[in-house]
Amino acid sequence: MSKLLSQGHRPESVTQDSENAGALNELLSIMRQLRDPVAGCEWDKQQTFASISPYTIEEAYEVADAIDKGNMDEIRDELGDLLFQVVFYAQIAQEQSGFAFADVANSMSAKLRRRHPHIFPDKNGKTILPQKGQWEQIKAQELLSAGINRDDSILANVPLGMSPLLRAQKLQQKCAKAGFDWDALSPVLDKLQEEIEEVMAEVNAPDPSQAAIEDEIGDVLFSVVNLARHVKVDAQSALRKASTKFEQRFRLVESLVRAQGQSVKDCSLSELEAFWQQAKKQ
Structure with a gap:
């Protein structure tokens, strides 16, 4: 590999890692500028963990919606919006001397290695085969090590903030x-x-x-x-798709009604039902 590098050839993974690092550094730099006390954006400077939390939930749903549509450009853009939320939280935390973005990434890397001992060898180079229930055991040990009282309920760790x-x-x-x-x-x-x-x-x-x-x-x-x-x-996915299907059909009903020179509000329920059945056929 050293010979390849000296000749100006870089493995694709190395090049990609470099591009990823550059892109992330640019995003972090933009976030710092947006939060700059003097020259930053007034809206961004006023935000807190609590104020942007609803936006994070919204962005996560928009990612799911883009995935349902199967549009790669839209998925990319929505993932960018979601990543920006993480960067936003990290910048606020860094200003409060809590943690930085690197701490978030390093914490996640360490957790993934701990929870996948069958993939990542220990310090002695030994891998551990996965065992049933191992994931929960590792999480319990993490809580114990952090000094957090363990919740022994089967229903522990199901966040109230979930949909x-x-x-x-x-x-x-x-x-x-x-x-x-x-x-x-x-x-x-x-x-x-x-x-x-x-x-x-x-x-x-x-x-x-x-x-x-x-x-x-x-x-x-x-x-x-x-x-x-x-x-x-998946109940969430099923309901999301049902809502999308309903929206598409109702918009078609509106179009059919307008084509007749009418307004939805002026139609009787039986007339709207007829248009609905027509929309379903289309």
Whole structure:
């Protein structure tokens, strides 16, 4: 390799690493300029961890949306937006003498090596074959080493900040790994039907309670997530695609209505249903 380098030939991986480092340094430099107390952007200077957190969640969803569309240019741009969020947090932390971007990257590298002992050899050059449950054991040891009290619950480490659908899915997956799960689809469907009937019972009660209706609707949604999990469907992805499909069809309905010289607001429900069926065929 040294001969190749001396002749001006660089392995593709080395060249790529150099380009990556240069691009990242440029991004970090831009972030420092945006947060400069004197010459920085007024909006960027005012931001905190809490203020940009909602944007981070939004950017993550936009990445998922771009992946669903399969557009590589859009995926690249949305990943850039998400990376910018990480750089933003790191710059704020560095200003507070907390940590820098390099600390974030180094922490992740160390964690990946710890959690993949079957890939990365130890200091003696020995690799460890992966074992069932090893990942959770390593994470538990990390918490112990950090002086964090271990949560012994099966449901530990499922963040409250997750989207509700994803959190429901994660909770169910953890319980399933512990054996608390149906081994057939029939009882899952029965439970969903039971929850729907309980919703209707609350809706049709002599004195309906909105809180009780909300509680039962939550049970229905939780049961739908369970159904999705049992048939190996990601609930979030399924709902996102359903929403996209609905949006596309409704936009087509609007187009069909306008072609008739009408407005959606002026159409009856039966007329809109006819347009909807037409849109589905198209």
